[in-house]
Amino acid sequence: MRILCSPLYRENYGHEIWSIDTFVMILSQLEKRHKKRVLKLDEFDSFLGTMMASARKMLEKLTLDVLDSNRFIIMPLNSKNHWYLLVFDTVEKKFTHMNSLWSPQSKGMANVFAKFISGFLFHSCGYEIEKPKVYCRKSRQQIGSLDCGMYMCLWAKAFAQSTKEYWAYAENCVIDGHRTKMAATIMEHEGGLLYKEVN
Template sequence: MNYLTGERLSGSVWEGERFKIFGIDFCDLLFGNALKGNIIDCYMKIVSVYNVRNGFEIFCMDTTVQDEVLGALQRLNRKRKLNDDGYRDFLSDLTNDSRGKLEQLDRKLKDRCRYLLFPINIKYHWFLLVYVIEKREFEFRNSIYTSMSLGTARSYANFLVGYMRIMFNYRMDKKVNHVFCRQQGADLNCGIYTCLWAECYARDDDEAWNYEKVCTINSFRARISATILSDDNGLFGKDI
């Protein structure tokens, strides 16, 4: 708390190449509030090194890309679908940042990755869509299941399937498997569960998945906080 009072509250507690986490956003993580996308992006970036140690990679797409793509699809038509001729025009209307991140998929998809992770937010609720390379299909994990969230996950999966086929001639199965997983209570921990599952995919061993089943979610919230602060780019990892 001493570090997050005064100037620290408006200053950064983690600083990467593309974005920062400020003290005011970090307080949401510390004190049980809903997470903003920058916290989830940061944690996925940190845990992505775990899978490299295990001999494979995962790809974590920034939350801002899902937000922009789904918003643009919604404005385009009610079904949130594109025909084959519409992809290039659709992509040209996205920001340079989102287009650049989407283009990274081709370089990582076939050769080195085991999982592709896409955290999605809909009406202030977070859930995780994952493409499993070996199975060539999607998995959907949600701590509060609704048909609306599953429909949104399928819409984004359909977009990715068409994007990869048209832009890179890579065929993905659009099937989305709903994985029955832990459900949250009357709390604001959906973003925490999203981070928990991201770490499990990154580690991808029995210890990680067993921990996911039994851990106290607020203890994991504290673990995320400590991990971010002690990271090389964090407040305690270096002098920001």
């Protein structure tokens, strides 16, 4: 996700996405609330106070400037060691949920998180999302038990490059080839092992 949002990747491909990596911590805190997972506006300060300082600091970077300058906000979510993706479209003001291993629980948590982000944005900067709804995009389901992270990266990349996810219409989706390409991208990117060796 950091690579997709990096200046180097933006320069090469051009995109309008923004992502932060603290959503898992927030989701964990929300799950602890059980039936009270949807916060009221006057509960945000106390809830944020229960989070680690690093998580609060990253969340506070989600500002009006970010919303104005990016088309999509990418939110990686994790539940019981399974990764799935929630995306907010700042133009249409709607959330999209993509999951390679669909379950009612992940759909429910995506809805909870969408409501949290909507409430947080209104609380922090007055940005209003009326009646936040999550659209579940039909997507291919994983065959391997460890493919969820790969699918999530592919979906995020599709948003970053404004390209169609080919697995949405192809008869077969061979994920191994994409895994190799993604690993090479990570290693060659600034800060990666191959980048350090060359430079």
